[in-house]
Amino acid sequence: MSVEIATDRRVVRHPAPRARAQPVERTPGRPRVVVVGGGIAGLCAATGLAERGVEVRLIERESYLGGRVGGWTEQLGDGGEVAMSRGFHAFFRQYYNLRRLLQRADPGLERLTALDDYPLLDSRGRLDSFRGLPRNPPWNAVAFALRSPTFRKQDLLRLDPRAAAPLGNVTVPGIYHRLDHLDAESFLRSINFPPAARHLAFEVFSRSFFAHPSQMSAAELAAMFHIYFLGSSEGILFDVPDAGFDRSLWTPLQKYLAARGAEFRTGTAVQRIDLVDGPRPFRVHDDAGNTDEADGVVLAADVAGLRDLLDASPALGAPRWRESVRNLRTAPPFFVQRLWLDEPVAPHRPAFLGTAGRAPLDNISVLDRYDRDAQDWAARRGGSTVELHAYGISVDRGAGQHEHTGRLRRDLLRRLHEIYPETARAGIAAESFLWREDCPLFGVGDFARRPGVATPHPGLVLAGDGIRIDLPVALMERAATTGWHAANRLLERWGLPGHDLFSVPTAGRTAALRWLTSRVKEGTR
Incomplete structure (x- = not known):
């Protein structure tokens, strides 16, 4: 049974373009689109297109879907397999467009579980x-x-x-x-x-x-x-998937899309895109030797991948637009350390704890509070699975990554023992860690220079959480919203109906606050 996404009666519906009697562009048969990138943005675009009968081929560089919210399996030293990911993600109730994507494979959103708090701890122990x-x-x-x-x-x-x-x-x-x-x-x-x-x-x-x-x-x-x-x-407050991201979210969605004719090519990177004079104007080349001719292309790659692809595809875009893509910046790196402890964390510890003033630690997650994969491991071993995050790390480029990794692992473990003293008694049955530096930076003055979904080529669109869209959305919801919007841009060209978008109110919610704001602005003139 499908559940109602929004409980806020002031949620804003942004109507999609409706079907045109006279399409802007006609195609030889079903329109064909290549979606480059299988993260949230690419999956939303693929869903929006496949549901309208468009032939979709999604190409993803990694071996799994979900992008920065992807999940995979790793083997521990004892030979056992465990679920792994880039770490904790909060699925807030305001993420209307992301939740509509998840509903395609989980109408009741039963694979999401609510966390009842989001406590924050400072350096003096105040909570x-x-x-x-x-x-x-x-x-x-x-x-x-x-x-x-x-x-x-x-x-x-x-x-x-x-x-x-x-x-x-x-x-x-x-x-x-x-x-x-x-x-x-x-x-x-x-x-x-x-x-x-x-x-x-x-x-x-x-x-x-x-x-x-x-x-x-x-x-x-x-x-x-x-x-x-x-x-x-x-x-x-928010929800979290009740198991690994691949198991809870993306494998079911892939099956949903495959049933609608979408094709997936994972573990494959797109090398370049050519413009050709033919019935299908785009020719997409990947590193597996495949060449796909397409009526449209959705570029839903990360910042570095998008820049590299444009550098290898000189026919795409006008100089000013290409410069806007080159100006996209990447945030400083972050580090994730996941520990499988042979003793449980105290039962009163929250599933998630944000921290401040305790560098380099930014948060602690106790996965066996909500994740079935972690719960299964804890039941077998009598321990806990704990994840530590360090964001926005200042890295000395002159030092080796091995040196940085060793220091971070020690410092994060020290902070864990400081905040949850019972973990100091636990042995580490297994450990996994990763570095990443592929999140967009929302820096000072970046907005005006940021490229939007539309590009100089009508059949080429961008999507992702680093892409501009003039709606009040952020993080995963920005990725989802740009993905749906990218699909809508292409569907409109072919005379096909699009998909409505949703957001929180697009201006101050209450008349009193709007009035106070206007009075203060008048007083500053």
Whole structure:
């Protein structure tokens, strides 16, 4: 049974283009599209196209689907197999377009399980919690601030209302015109946000973008505040897959798409794309020796992959557009350490804990609180599976990765023992770790230069969480939204109906906040 995605009655529906009686472009038979990249954006595009009868071929460089939310199997030293991934991902209730993708293979979203809290711990041991907060703005933000041990009541009186005014009426792209020239850290200082609360609440969230607040656009921070607090009544809590990402999410979705004729080529990288004078204008070459002729192409690769592909495909795009792609930046690297401990973590520990002021650690996940794969291992071995994350790492390029890895593993383990002392008694039955440096950076001034879904070629579109779309979406939801939108752009050319998009309100949610914001703006003139 399908479940209703949105509980917020003010969710905004963005209608898709409807079927045209006279298509802009005709094709010899069914339109054929090659989707480059099998992450969330590519899978949304493939779904949107396949459901309208388009012939879809998806090519993914890795051996698995899901991109940065992919999952795979690793073998431990004892010969046992375990599920592995790049780490914890929070599926917030505001992720309407992502959830609609997941519903294709799981109509009731039964493979998602709710976490009842998202506690945040600072360097002095003070704990913020999201449990029990009211869901409606602005009372959710007010209640969080008033009960926070790092935010005193008098701090509310010290906030600068003029500096904070943009938070009360976030519009997209308006907020970027107002704040994208500032970094998030400077913006919070200008508001007079208390340092302790700033360090805990906002830094934890900004680092989910894999960057320090000094590197992140203030506009992205304001948009995020709107999406999760002042713009939505869905709440700040979220769901997580109940097993490895491949098992819970992407293998079922692949079966759904295959039943609609979609073809998948994993473990294969696209090398270049040529423009040809023929019935199908695109010729896609991969490193397995395949050549696909297509009516359309969706580029849903990561930043580095997109740049490399354009460098190898000189016929694609106009110089200014190609420069906008080259200007995309990658966030600093992050590190994930997963530990299989031979003793359990104390039962009162949360499934997820965000940390601040405890470098290099950013969060701890106890996977056997919610993940069936980890629960199966814990039942067999009597232990726990724990995951540690370090985001936005400053790397000395002169030092070897082995040196950095060894130091991070030691430092993260020390922090784990400090926060969860019982883990110091546990032996490490197995360990896996990984480095990655492939997340887009949402830096100061980047928005105006960021390429959008449309390109100079009508049959070529971009998708991904680094691609611009003028809706209030972020992270995985931005990837999903651009993927659906990319499909819609192509479908419209062929006279086929598109797919509606959804978002939190596209402006300040309450009239009172909008009025206060306008009054403050008038007072600054």
